[in-house]
């Protein structure tokens with residue numbers, strides 16, 4: 001079974017069971033500062049899992065593009081990927097465990113033709129916060145599944161996405177011992193004081209990874225042997241003159257990282273030294289270093305990207321790649337990195353003391369140039385130097401400290417980002433709508449959003465406009481927004497068919513895919529936008545609006561930063 005067939009079967013199955021399909025959201029979260037990338041199908045649905053009404057109703061299904069960079073170092077084995085697609089179905093306060101588990105089993109056995117005797121499951125064993133999930137286990141048992149294990153929260157509890165919010169036990173489904181599906185039963189709300197309250201209307205959130213499931217269904221123990229990957233692997237074989245089976249690790253890393261890079265660029269990110277752009281840069285650079293290791297000395301990234309794009313029939317939906325743009329960005333980055341690589345290799349010389357390279361210096365090379373350890377060792381050997389006697393210990397120690405530090409930093413980011421679905425970010429979100437209207441009123445109707453990013457301390461807004469704004473224009477924009485705030489206008493949301501929303505002039509992103517029914521947020525006399533929210537209910541809640549900085553956001557684009565004061 002191909003990835004495409006699996007995706008169609010999954011979506012059709014849930015459509016037949018009363019679900020409506022939502023398009024994959026962009027891989028870059030809109031207005032969510034908590035993470036750099038969408039990492040699960042439920043991620044863009046957090047407002048709805050927290051109680052907001054979804055315009056398409058209570059049963060949803062989709063195929064979501066995801067990026068998980070948490071275990072980037074694991075990529076290279078048979079099952080890890082940074083980019084993957086996730087199949088998911090959701091009940092927003094509608095059906096619960098019985099339907100969810102029965103449908104999962106029906107789909108696996110009747111539609112994917114898996115023998116029930118090869119299925120085993122795990123359920124939550126209970127702890128001080130929530131009881132053992134006997135209910136799920138009983139449902140499995142009644143359906144004839146005998147292999148049921150109870151495990152603790154680290155295995156069978158999911159969420160909340162932040163420190164508070166919906167969460168609950170999950171049941172994981174294994175086929176021949178490999179996990180393929182996770183059904184989360186969001187029946188609790190974790191509150192700010194750490195308590196778990198029962199939700200009046202619990203949700204279901206499930207997720208199945210396409211890459212792994214396709215491999216397992218085809219009897220492969222290596223995801224990279226499926227038709228999702230074979231054209232890419234074949235291309236790397238052609239370019240390198242080496243065989244995948246002889247050294248699969250670098251092949252997997254190159255294939256995985258360049259595939260992720262293509263999707264990340266397609267969703268509007270360019271390599272940079274910050275946030276998502278930095279992750280993109282690391283992906284491209286790691287792939288180039290691995291290619292170097294495979295003996296690929298010439299530029300190859302754009303050729304490989306072309307193969308990935310030509311193979312797009314394997315991916316969900318109708319990904320519309322701007323091949324030219326993707327290739328230009330990749331070519332520039334490859335060019336830039338090849339000169340760094342040369343410098344890095346020369347750097348090794350400078351880091352040698354008494355003919356030895358220390359573990360700490362090796363880690364710095366690894367960290368700053370993205371050189372894998374094997375490459376460093378090889379280069380040292382080539383130059384007839386040695387590794388220091390405590391090399392491995394020191395390298396591992398430095399790596400561990402670095403991992404701890406980045407975990408602390410990302411935990412910090414996550415924590416501060418928790419304000420995301422909280423009051424302050426909601427205020428910035430509404431302010432963004434006011435700003436877009438004020439820009440149109442000041443600079444002309446042709447101005448539209450080219451990007452947006454919110455944190456709990458500021459908003460950032462990109463729009464198409466060729467020139468630097470004058471002081472006068474900035475003041476006018478601020479005054480218009482502050483006038484809307486002072487006028488205490490209500491913010492009203494209404495669900496309507498997409499065509500009606502567009503016909504009524506509601507602003508929307510040309511690049512986004514919208515479902516057939518959408519919610520439109522209106523601030524009377526000021527703004528009307530297709531948006532999933534959340535927003536404040538009255539503009540008077542926003543305080544005082546001030547633009548703090550403007551800069552270029554690439555050719556023909558400007559970027560504004562603004563804050564809300566006294567909120």
Ligand code: SER
Pocket residue numbers: 039040041042088158182183184205206207208
């Ligand atoms: N959110 C759950 C997961 O990521 C189920 O989709 O596993």
